[in-house]
Amino acid sequence: MAFIVLKRIDGSNIEPGGMVERVFEDIRVERDGQVAVITLARPSALNALRQQTVTELNRAIEDVESDAGVKVVVLAADGERAFSSGVDLVNDPAPTTTMEVDAIAQRNARMIERLWYLDKPLITSVKGVALAAGCNLALIGDLTICGRSASFGEPEIRHGTLSPLLLLPWLTHFKLMNHMYLTGDSVDAEEAYRLGLVNRVVEDDAVDREALALAHRIANAPLLTLQSVKRSVRMMLDTQGFKGLQMGHRFADTLVLDSTGLPERDRLREIRTNDGFRAFLEARDTPYRTS
Numbered sequence: 001m002a003f004i005v006l007k008r009i010d011g012s013n014i015e016p017g018g019m020v021e022r023v024f025e026d027i028r029v030e031r032d033g034q035v036a037v038i039t040l041a042r043p044s045a046l047n048a049l050r051q052q053t054v055t056e057l058n059r060a061i062e063d064v065e066s067d068a069g070v071k072v073v074v075l076a077a078d079g080e081r082a083f084s085s086g087v088d089l090v091n092d093p094a095p096t097t098t099m100e101v102d103a104i105a106q107r108n109a110r111m112i113e114r115l116w117y118l119d120k121p122l123i124t125s126v127k128g129v130a131l132a133a134g135c136n137l138a139l140i141g142d143l144t145i146c147g148r149s150a151s152f153g154e155p156e157i158r159h160g161t162l163s164p165l166l167l168l169p170w171l172t173h174f175k176l177m178n179h180m181y182l183t184g185d186s187v188d189a190e191e192a193y194r195l196g197l198v199n200r201v202v203e204d205d206a207v208d209r210e211a212l213a214l215a216h217r218i219a220n221a222p223l224l225t226l227q228s229v230k231r232s233v234r235m236m237l238d239t240q241g242f243k244g245l246q247m248g249h250r251f252a253d254t255l256v257l258d259s260t261g262l263p264e265r266d267r268l269r270e271i272r273t274n275d276g277f278r279a280f281l282e283a284r285d286t287p288y289r290t291s
Contacts, residue, residue: 022063026053028078029060032212034071034219036064040137043079048088049133051104054111061114071219071226073118074211075141076125080149080204083126084134087164090277101258108133108164109250115140116165117234119227121218125211126150127204129186133164139171139197142230145211146189147204152197153186158284160265162256166249170237171197184288 022029028039038060040047049057064070077083087108095101112133115122124141128149135152138144154163168177172195179185189201202210218226234242259265272280 022059024056024060026050027056027060029063031070033216034069035074035212035215036067036070036072037074037076037212038064040075040077040084043077043081045088045091046082046085046129047077047079047134048085048090049108049137050088050091051107053088054107058111058114061111061118065119068223070120071221071223072121072123072215074123074125074208074215075115075137076208076211077127080128082128082134083130083138083150085129086132086134098254098258102254105164105250105253105257109246109253112136112140112165113246119230120223121215121226121230123211123215123218125208126152126198127207129153131186132156136163136165136167139167140165142233143214144198145200145202145207145214146192146198147207148189148201149204150189150192150198150201151186152192153184154180155184155186155285157182158184158288159268159280160256160259160262162249162253164253166245169245170242184285 024041026040026042028037028041030037030039038057040053042048042050042053064073095104115137121143122141124138124144126138126144126146128147128151130138130150130152132153132155135154138146138150138152154168156162163181168180176187176195180187187195187197189198192198193201200210268280268284271283
């Protein structure tokens with residue numbers, strides 16, 4: 001299925017001079033007045049991020065950032081089960097060289113980082129699980145509205161890799177960050193709210209509506225003022241080391257992704273090759289389950 005950018009939420013065309021017309025397969029981009037909504041649209045694949053998804057997201061980010069008629073952006077997802085399960089480990093071919101591994105690590109991190117530095121307020125609208133890179137996307141917003149089914153987790157440690165972007169140190173406290181990164185455990189919607197990871201928890205069928213309503217409230221302010229607030233906050237975090245840390249983290253990510261001779265990883269690789277992805281997940285997660 002292909003999605004055309006030049007549509008409003010109500011289905012009518014956007015006047016000339018708005019966003020560039022593009023055809024997407026993995027995402028949908030719509031306008032509702034001064035708000036642009038980017039929707040992950042691979043629910044049958046749990047909105048996993050294959051290479052094409054990342055490419056399309058990059059193009060959509062360019063479009064909404066350059067469109068002067070857009071003041072606020074909402075990032076949402078189709079389906080009830082998952083906001084996003086993270087990087088697609090099934091449909092993209094596995095890299096065969098260190099250079100390919102490094103290119104993939106940089107590609108994924110840069111797309112998420114572009115959302116972090118998007119020069120307009122970003123609201124994320126989350127239902128279902130948000131895992132790994134999908135957790136990055138769910139929490140990357142300046143504001144996050146989530147449904148009661150939402151959960152947030154960084155399970156990469158369980159198969160010997162790292163999160164694409166090191167966000168949790170900037171969003172929550174030291175002990176929780178370490179627990180999530182070292183165990184791969186998820187936190188549910190209510191716990192995420194208690195810990196300040198999300199702004200509001202609502203019923204699942206109200207999530208997108210609430211996110212859009214909040215976006216319209218924010219869009220009452222002048223675009224330059226909104227941009228200046230966000231730029232100042234990002235400069236503050238960069239002064240504290242955010243940007244430099246991400247550069248170093250990407251090198252570490254490549255090193256870990258391309259590592260060999262680790263028995264735990266080698267075992268999981270073999271299971272995935274011989275028995276398939278479901279068996280891989282079962283083998284990965286079973287040792288972490290508690291009674």
